[in-house]
Amino acid sequence: MLYAVFMSSVLPPFPQPQEPFDTPQLLEVGPAPEEPCLRADAARNRARLLEAAARLIAEHGVAGVTMEAVAAAAEVGKGTVFRRFGDRTGLLMALLDHSSRQLQADFLGGPPPLGPGAPPVERLRAFGVAVLYRSADQLDLQLAAQPEPTRRYANPPIQALRTHITMLLRQVEPNADCELLAQTLLAYLDPAQIHHLTRQCGMPMERLEAGWTDLVDRVTRTAPTR
Amino acid sequence: MLYAVFMSSVLPPFPQPQEPFDTPQLLEVGPAPEEPCLRADAARNRARLLEAAARLIAEHGVAGVTMEAVAAAAEVGKGTVFRRFGDRTGLLMALLDHSSRQLQADFLGGPPPLGPGAPPVERLRAFGVAVLYRSADQLDLQLAAQPEPTRRYANPPIQALRTHITMLLRQVEPNADCELLAQTLLAYLDPAQIHHLTRQCGMPMERLEAGWTDLVDRVTRTAPTR
DNA sequence: TACGAATCCGGACCGAAGTCCGCTTAATTT
DNA sequence: AAATTAAGCGGACTTCGGTCCGGATTCGTA
Incomplete structure (x- = not known):
């Protein structure tokens, strides 16, 4: 597996400007096209x-x-x-950058059910499956790239995912606390958790996949899919 | 705040016997009373x-x-x-040990709604709130005590929590994949997430609490509590 | 009480992350 | 083309987690 090395653009130069936390200002063009050159x-x-x-x-x-x-x-x-x-985390995240952008492009502008066009709940289902399998290969790298707990939820790729889930949720459950629900759904897709369930508990991916579908149904108060 | 220093008993002696993963053999007496002296x-x-x-x-x-x-x-x-x-994590977890056991005792044998006696869904709600507030003070310690991603879900205190949630869930949704749902619920209570939501996003604890209640309702397919 | 063995102690040692700062080099300006 | 300057460079240095092993202690046994 190769890691898309030659183009990517992330990461604060050096004094590490301590980015303003969690303002989901993105969603404009997806990723910034090129850093200050x-x-x-x-x-x-x-x-x-x-x-x-x-x-x-x-x-x-x-x-x-x-x-x-x-x-x-x-x-x-x-x-x-x-x-x-x-830091090391930054380097590893840069290695993941390409696949990260790819995924983002897919759910922002790709074909349904992942991209726009399908009903929100179906997009949610597709989204989870996509993330699940993306994390499954790359697992080692994903785990190693996990920043220390305090920054775990405060990096651009994660925020992009969360923003997207939030948006989809809002279309289904406009009166719920969609930020919190999104956070919960996202947690299900956490690489560390996937690692634990598949490699330490020995669950097959199909079960995780079914679990995701079920979870989406419950969280959105949709009737069971099956 | 003092950290219950004088009695506690955890942690593999030295060669660190690489404990067999995730066999939820506990639930017998709660914690082992005393290690080999x-x-x-x-x-x-x-x-x-x-x-x-x-x-x-x-x-x-x-x-x-x-x-x-x-x-x-x-x-x-x-x-x-x-x-x-x-290792360092082990030391920090030992510091948390007392409060950990306290909590465990409370939900295993304390008074309802946390302890036995109340209906499962209510116990779940109480459980989340308890964990939430316990993590909220102690947050720094909890964060620092978080082991590296590969071990995050594979330590006794966490497993005890998960086992308990699983058991409660099974009483409500016997046909669901309760292990996975439990994992999801537990993720909501993750210290790193609490840290992010409260300190980085500035959410008040009340919101997290409401979020938990709502999540439990959805996951158990219960009608909204309100 | 004496003895032997299992357990434990302590600090020298190692590897890797992250910092610092004087020097170099690419871009820009005149 | 020369001068200016902001950006980049590199490697010595610091700090900390974790390992190792010769020597000291404790405790069961005789």
């Missing part, structure tokens, strides 16, 4: 670093992705890695 | 360490709880800390 050498190094990281993963698994190892493999100083990606 | 010096040091850790938290916050600092404050070698608690 890196200097030539910076851009080159960024690409090298992502490529190096992907190679390291392929060879030694996520555990092999040490900041120093990446720096070395990219023939770059350690400081450069941190400047560009902030 | 530590050697005198070990027990003494254990108490000292917990006391020292609590003191450090009181003085410098959770961030001040460095394994070395704790060791020093307890006038003990660093290795001793790790031998006793396995």
